[in-house]
Amino acid sequence: xxxxxxxxxxxxxxxxxxxxxxxxxxxxxxxxxxxxxxxxxxxxxxxxxxxxxxxxxxxxxxxxxxxxxxxxxxxxxxxxxxxxxxxxxxxxxxxxxxxxxxxxxxxxxxxxxxxxxxxxxxxxxxxxxxxxxxxxxxxxxxxxxxxxxxxxxxxxxxxxxxxxxxxxxxxxxxxxxxxxxxxxxxxxxxxxxxxxxxxxxxxxxxxxxxxxxxxxxxxxxxxxxxxxxxxxxxxxxxxxxxxxxxxxxxxxxxxxxxxxxxxxxxxxxxxxxxxxxxxxxxxxxxxxxxxxxxxxxxxxxxxxxxxxxxxxxxxxxxxxxxxxxxxxxxxxxxxxxxxxxxxxxxxxxxxxxxxxxxxxxxxxxxxxxxxxxxxxxxxxxxxxxxx
Amino acid sequence: xxxxxxxxxxxxxxxxxxxxxxxxxxxxxxxxxxxxxxxxxxxxxxxxxxxxxxxxxxxxxxxxxxxxxxxxxxxxxxxxxxxxxxxxxxxxxxxxxxxxxxxxxxxxxxxxxxxxxxxxxxxxxxxxxxxxxxxxxxxxxxxxxxxxxxxxxxxxxxxxxxxxxxxxxxxxxxxxxxxxxxxxxxxxxxxxxxxxxxxxxxxxxxxxxxxxxxxxxxxxxxxxxxxxxxxxxxxxxxxxxxxxxxxxxxxxxxxxxxxxxxxxxxxxxxxxxxxxxxxxxxxxxxxxxxxxxxxxxxxxxxxxxxxxxxxxxxxxxxxxxxxxxxxxxxxxxxxxxxxxxxxxxxxxxxxxxxxxxxxxxxxxxxxxxxxxxxxxxxxxxxxxxxxxxxxxxxxxxxxxxxxxxxxxxxxxxxxxxxxxxxxxxxxxxxxxxxxxxxxxxxxxxxxxxxxxxxxxxxxxxxxxxxxxxxxxxxxxxxxxx
Numbered sequence: 001x002x003x004x005x006x007x008x009x010x011x012x013x014x015x016x017x018x019x020x021x022x023x024x025x026x027x028x029x030x031x032x033x034x035x036x037x038x039x040x041x042x043x044x045x046x047x048x049x050x051x052x053x054x055x056x057x058x059x060x061x062x063x064x065x066x067x068x069x070x071x072x073x074x075x076x077x078x079x080x081x082x083x084x085x086x087x088x089x090x091x092x093x094x095x096x097x098x099x100x101x102x103x104x105x106x107x108x109x110x111x112x113x114x115x116x117x118x119x120x121x122x123x124x125x126x127x128x129x130x131x132x133x134x135x136x137x138x139x140x141x142x143x144x145x146x147x148x149x150x151x152x153x154x155x156x157x158x159x160x161x162x163x164x165x166x167x168x169x170x171x172x173x174x175x176x177x178x179x180x181x182x183x184x185x186x187x188x189x190x191x192x193x194x195x196x197x198x199x200x201x202x203x204x205x206x207x208x209x210x211x212x213x214x215x216x217x218x219x220x221x222x223x224x225x226x227x228x229x230x231x232x233x234x235x236x237x238x239x240x241x242x243x244x245x246x247x248x249x250x251x252x253x254x255x256x257x258x259x260x261x262x263x264x265x266x267x268x269x270x271x272x273x274x275x276x277x278x279x280x281x282x283x284x285x286x287x288x289x290x291x292x293x294x295x296x297x298x299x300x301x302x303x304x305x306x307x308x309x310x311x312x313x314x315x316x317x318x319x320x321x322x323x324x325x326x327x328x329x330x331x332x333x334x335x336x337x338x339x340x341x342x343x344x345x346x347x348x349x350x351x352x353x354x355x356x357x358x359x360x361x362x363x364x365x366x367x368x369x370x371x372x373x374x375x376x377x378x379x380x381x382x383x384x385x386x387x
Numbered sequence: 388x389x390x391x392x393x394x395x396x397x398x399x400x401x402x403x404x405x406x407x408x409x410x411x412x413x414x415x416x417x418x419x420x421x422x423x424x425x426x427x428x429x430x431x432x433x434x435x436x437x438x439x440x441x442x443x444x445x446x447x448x449x450x451x452x453x454x455x456x457x458x459x460x461x462x463x464x465x466x467x468x469x470x471x472x473x474x475x476x477x478x479x480x481x482x483x484x485x486x487x488x489x490x491x492x493x494x495x496x497x498x499x500x501x502x503x504x505x506x507x508x509x510x511x512x513x514x515x516x517x518x519x520x521x522x523x524x525x526x527x528x529x530x531x532x533x534x535x536x537x538x539x540x541x542x543x544x545x546x547x548x549x550x551x552x553x554x555x556x557x558x559x560x561x562x563x564x565x566x567x568x569x570x571x572x573x574x575x576x577x578x579x580x581x582x583x584x585x586x587x588x589x590x591x592x593x594x595x596x597x598x599x600x601x602x603x604x605x606x607x608x609x610x611x612x613x614x615x616x617x618x619x620x621x622x623x624x625x626x627x628x629x630x631x632x633x634x635x636x637x638x639x640x641x642x643x644x645x646x647x648x649x650x651x652x653x654x655x656x657x658x659x660x661x662x663x664x665x666x667x668x669x670x671x672x673x674x675x676x677x678x679x680x681x682x683x684x685x686x687x688x689x690x691x692x693x694x695x696x697x698x699x700x701x702x703x704x705x706x707x708x709x710x711x712x713x714x715x716x717x718x719x720x721x722x723x724x725x726x727x728x729x730x731x732x733x734x735x736x737x738x739x740x741x742x743x744x745x746x747x748x749x750x751x752x753x754x755x756x757x758x759x760x761x762x763x764x765x766x767x768x769x770x771x772x773x774x775x776x777x778x779x780x781x782x783x784x785x786x787x788x789x790x791x792x793x794x795x796x797x798x799x800x801x802x803x804x805x806x807x808x809x810x811x812x813x814x815x816x817x818x819x820x821x822x823x824x825x826x827x828x829x830x831x832x833x834x835x836x837x838x839x840x841x842x843x844x845x846x847x848x849x850x851x852x853x854x855x856x857x858x859x860x861x862x863x864x865x866x867x868x
Contacts, residue, residue, distance in 0.1 A: 012459070012791070012793065013458065013459035013460075014459055014761060014763075014793050014795060015459065015734075015761075015763055015795070016458070016459065018763055018795050018797065020795055021459070078757065078789045080759075080789070080791050081459070081460050081461045081462075081728065081730050081757065081759050081791065288811075290786055293786075303798075305798065305800075305801045305802075305803070306801060307801055308768065308800065308801045310799075310801065311797075311798075311799050312796075312797075312798045312799075313795075313796065313797045313798070314795070314796045314798075315793065315794065315795040315796070316794065316807070316809070317791070317792065317793050317794075318781075318791065318792040318809060318811050319789075319791045320781070320783060320789065320790050320791065320811045321786070321788075321789045322783070322786055323783040323784065323785055323786040323788075323813045324786070324813055325783075325811065325812070325813075326810075326811075326812050327809075327810065327811035327812070328808075328809070328810050328811075329792075329807075329808070329809050330806075330807060330808045330809075331796065331805070331806070331807040331808075332805070332806055333796065333798050333803060333804075333805040333806075334802075334803060334804045334805065335801055335802050335803075335804075
């Protein structure tokens with residue numbers, strides 16, 4: 001028996017007939033969900049502590065102060081037209097929304113809390129690999145608390161054999177205190193029979209920065225949401241994401257950068273390739289709240305559509321309630337240019353080889369941002385094998 | 388204060404658009420408020436509908452009752468259909484001679500400059516007052532080319548066929564096209580329109596006919612607590628070319644008024660239609676208008692739109708590029724001031740091969756106004772080598788206003804070339820400083836920069852309308868300042 005969860009809701013609704021307002025994620029109710037831990041690490045990098053068994057109450061307590069500020073701002077805002085998706089019961093907003101919290105709580109999934117102490121610059125990346133078993137339903141929840149002026153790199157990859165099937169979902173909540181820096185990289189290489197979700201919520205305080213690099217290759221259906229609240233002055237968020245969808249893969253994204261503090265900066269870049277009968281839906285929102293003066297928000301997407309049966313859907317939104325900002329978004333959707341193909345062929349590449357090279361080039365722009373050599377090599381090998 | 392500003396203050400929106408004619412029972416018939424089967428049947432009887440139209444209205448009423456209210460977009464809870472009269476008309480019939488129009492109505496349109504514009508720059512004019520057309524005329528030389536520009540109802544009743552006896556079946560033509568592009572199932576207010584529509588125009592431009600000066604319809608909603616539901620149906624036959632201008636205004640009342648018109652445009656092979664609108668409804672108006680065009684092979688549809696009025700607007704002209712190489716262009720500006728929530732934009736559906744769309748949209752928010760640009764571009768699988776370029780610029784003039792951009796794209800063809808760009812920002816301090824250093828006061832400098840921002844739209848309009856639009860921008864800058 002299958003149930004569906006409404007996830008990845010647009011911050012404001014639009015025409016119903018487009019069917020973009022939200023997405024239904026199928027969850028097989030006959031599955032027996034279990035918490036999954038990352039593969040065992042030899043040791044945590046110096047400067048990071050880990051605590052398990054973190055409950056909803058603990059999470060609410062950790063985010064209590066920032067959450068109150070966010071809710072106050074929401075109450076005072078002029079509601080956008082069609083606003084109907086305020087998940088006020090969440091500790092902090094996440095991209096996929098309240099239903100993921102509800103699923104985690106229904107299945108009694110406790111979180112792991114990683115804390116980086118104030119002023120600590122963690123030299124080694126925190127590497128977390130999740131390898132769910134074939135035909136299992138696994139959920140994970142983690143909280144990263146980076147205290148004042150601390151810095152950390154976190155690498156998370158989800159990997160199984162290509163033929164594996166199952167359900168794997170993960171939620172990551174991040175609290176970046178003043179001056180904190182987080183470099184977060186996520187790579188999704190799950191088997192072709194997996195349904196996957198990845199839900200992120202982050203609060204970025206003054207002078208803090210969050211860099212997110214995300215690569216998506218696996219699963220049959222993947223849902224990803226990321227809500228970042230730039231609450232402090234000079235807070236920043238950058239996102240570089242790339243995906244390669246093939247066969248009947250279906251990717252659904254909801255990324256929201258909410259600028260609340262002065263001089264906040266947000267950049268979201270998405271690079272994608274759609275092959276075969278794949279489908280992709282990207283909701284990308286830059287939300288400038290009153291008071292976010294001198295804020296800068298940019299969003300850009302370029303998509304290569306390499307199949308007549310592929311479907312590309314995009315809705316890049318800018319919401320603005322502050323006069324003194326710069327907001328910009330752009331989208332380019334198309335095929336490989338004839339000029340480029342001609343050039344490559346004139347250099348001895350066949351059309352097929354030229355296409356593969358161009359796909360690799362697009363993905364590698366983001367892959368090269370991965371901070372870890374081993375993971376980069378692993379992804380490169382996976383990509384070569386895929387192509 | 389500059390002389391120009393003083394002149395504008397004297398000629399403010401009060402005198403330009405916001406004047407009322409008291410409507411006495413002796414001169415006017417007013418249907419009671421609300422929407423029931425009896426009311427729909429009485430409107431139908433008033434219109435002397437043929438049976439098919441009467442049945443169609445009843446079908447629409449049923450759809451209206453069964454269709455849920457929109458759950459996206461601006462809040463329209465303040466619109467209570469039980470307080471809206473769907474039909475108000477002067478007891479005099481429509482005239483073809485301006486001198487025969489009732490004096491009070493004539494004065495209204497004189498003040499709006501309509502007959503003067505007709506004499507100077509229009510090929511034909513239609514003037515609607517509340518629910519009925521009060522005047523319709525088309526220049527003799529245009530009529531001699533076979534161009535039809537008249538009220539829709541008389542065509543439906545077969546009166547035009549009887550009058551012209553030219554072998555054309557205009558009544559059949561209307562029946563074949565009426566609410567086929569915008570079916571009553573499209574949304575709740577399309578169904579409402581189908582049930583109580585009244586007034587509007589029918590335009591038919593025969594094959595190969597080029598109408599070199601524009602036709603214009605002007606809609607005036609004078610009655611308080613009333614709805615206007617005019618229907619415009621334009622068919623531009625193969626290789627023909629016409630420019631149609633639509634103007635709208637109303638005086639302001641303390642109760643809600645409703646405009647739920649419907650525009651259906653058929654652009655045949657190699658034909659071209661330019662549809663320009665300057666909308667300045669009063670700020671108690673709920674403007675829930677539906678406009679849609681279908682364009683056949685090598686046809687061209689051009690929209691030019693200026694939205695200044697209304698309390699709430701939902702307005703998204705839709706273009707279906709059905710034929711191969713069909714083209715559309717949209718140039719629009721929306722100015723949202725105090726007390727306004729204007730949700731405007733467009734929809735494009737690429738169906739034919741090598742279809743192209745170019746969109747240039749501007750939006751200004753000021754004085755607590757909310758402006759939303761909402762669009763949908765759909766490229767169907769059949770639309771090989773479709774191209775679309777969408778540009779949307781928004782200007783925020785203060786921090787008590789709001790401006791949002793919600794562009795959706797659904798691309799299902801691998802060789803489509805779709806580009807979208809949106810920017811939101813404010814007037815640069817440098818630009819204001821530069822103008823002020825040249826002796827221009829700050830307010831004037833801002834108004835000048837906003838006029839420049841709107842320039843791509845105004846230059847697409849005939850001179851008289853561009854001047855009117857610039858005046859409206861200046862007034863909005865003044866009133867919301």
